[in-house]
Amino acid sequence: MKIHKEGRRILFFTLLILLVVNIFMFQLNAANRLVNQLIAGASVIVFLLLLQFFRSPYRNLLLHEDLIIAPADGKVVVIEDVEEPEYFKDKRKQISIFMSPINVHITRNPVSGIVKYFRYHPGNYFVAWHPKSSTKNERTTVVVESTAGPEVLFRQIAGAMARRIVWYVKEGDEVSQGEEFGFIKFGSRVDIFVPLDTEMKVELGQKTKGGQTVIAQLKTPGSSFFG
Structure with missing residues (x-):
């Protein structure tokens, strides 16, 4: 399965933003592993939801003019x-x-x-x-x-x-x-x-x-x- 061209830009910037947020929160709450893990888990879920939305599965097309x-x-x-x-x-x-x-x-x-x-x-x-x-x-x-x-x-x-x-x-x-x-x-x-x-x-x-x-x-x- 590939990613549709309409989603590549959105996915790239979403991933970039999520990485920045996670790095910032890790530095802010370095001692609180639970908070960091929750934020990281939520980030993964958000990215995976976007990823599945922009999926472009292969289709064996059915063709007939009528x-x-x-x-x-x-x-x-x-x-x-x-x-x-x-x-x-x-x-x-x-x-x-x-x-x-x-x-x-x-x-x-x-x-x-x-x-x-x-x-x-x-x-x-x-x-x-x-x-x-x-x-x-x-x-x-x-x-x-x-x-x-x-x-x-x-x-x-x-x-x-x-x-x-x-x-x-x-x-x-x-x-x-x-x-x-x-x-x-x-x-x-x-x-x-x-x-x-x-x-x-x-x-x-x-x-x-x-x-x-x-x-x-x-x-x-x-x-x-x-x-």
């Missing part, structure tokens, strides 16, 4: 028909995946195709499962014209802990299913909007793995992966 693959690790918290007001401006099926602080926070392209639309929206930091987070929080919106035909919209949404969304795509880019399109630092959520006739392959509460879990299948003349 399928929509989970863009993130997490849990399915929404499957419903909604009005999508930003791009489609009509009814779409929404699938939302909540990413807790212990999940891998890499976000991946759910389909292959061409990026037709991209927008970054600064905003608030409601908890990621709040109904208003999809339209009020800091977020990005990406629309890809999939190689299967239909357009798929996916949205990175910052949560209460997150304060920075990172993205690696722009309009006109050709993207490949399963490749990284961004990273969200700390708790967050990803919304996917697909045509109403898309066949769901996940249920509420189901856990997902980015790049591997099939969440839906697009209705196209060649839709045959699942028979």
Whole structure:
């Protein structure tokens, strides 16, 4: 397992700060071994938590043009028909995946195709499962014209802990299913909007793995992966 590039700088400075704090406290409380051990133990726990947050595990990606693959690790918290007001401006099926602080926070392209639309929206930091987070929080919106035909919209949404969304795509880019399109630092959520006739392959509460879990299948003349 490797460490994601978005975490290397944070981990370096966190380690530096923790070392300085521990050296200072050791000099201040040289005679109190228990206090020093507690501080050292807490420092190790903090660093390990950050380390696991920025992990970038190897994934054997599942690729198929008719399928929509989970863009993130997490849990399915929404499957419903909604009005999508930003791009489609009509009814779409929404699938939302909540990413807790212990999940891998890499976000991946759910389909292959061409990026037709991209927008970054600064905003608030409601908890990621709040109904208003999809339209009020800091977020990005990406629309890809999939190689299967239909357009798929996916949205990175910052949560209460997150304060920075990172993205690696722009309009006109050709993207490949399963490749990284961004990273969200700390708790967050990803919304996917697909045509109403898309066949769901996940249920509420189901856990997902980015790049591997099939969440839906697009209705196209060649839709045959699942028979």
